[in-house]
Amino acid sequence: MSIKKITDYLISSGRKVSQNTxxxxxxxxxxxxxxxxxxxxxxxxxxxxxTNGKLYMVDxxxxxxxxxxxxxxxxxxxxxxxxxxxxxxxYRVNIGxxxxxxVDFVARKKNTIEYYQVCADLSDENTFxxxxxxx
Numbered sequence: 001m002s003i004k005k006i007t008d009y010l011i012s013s014g015r016k017v018s019q020n021t022x023x024x025x026x027x028x029x030x031x032x033x034x035x036x037x038x039x040x041x042x043x044x045x046x047x048x049x050x051t052n053g054k055l056y057m058v059d060x061x062x063x064x065x066x067x068x069x070x071x072x073x074x075x076x077x078x079x080x081x082x083x084x085x086x087x088x089x090x091y092r093v094n095i096g097x098x099x100x101x102x103v104d105f106v107a108r109k110k111n112t113i114e115y116y117q118v119c120a121d122l123s124d125e126n127t128f129x130x131x132x133x134x135x
Contacts, residue, residue, distance in 0.1 A: 007022045040095045
């Protein structure tokens with residue numbers, strides 16, 4: 001999830017809301033430990049980027065309760081679970097960016113950096129070839 005995606009969803013549901021309002025609520029939910037925010041990391045430039053971070057739920061049960069069953073997304077659920085497991089193992093976790101492509105996770109601990117790509121289905125050739133474009 002991202003602030004933009006949440007804002008777009010609320011607007012498409014007929015609500016008038018700005019990204020700033022959504023960002024304020026997300027910050028409150030992050031501070032209350034309902035969300036973790038993963039910042040975007042430029043792998044080539046080895047620096048954190050200030051835009052397009054992603055949000056991960058601390059408790060997937062809350063997400064499942066809020067969203068209707070038809071909006072269930074196995075890929076998002078797996079990505080969220082991998083994020084939580086990396087955090088549990090003591091990694092600093094970011095979203096990786098290389099040009100226009102995205103690496104799901106850049107996990108850093110001590111002097112090691114590991115890269116993770118998470119997907120529920122490799123039957124899509126674009127996914128298999130690493131053509132996952134950043135959103």
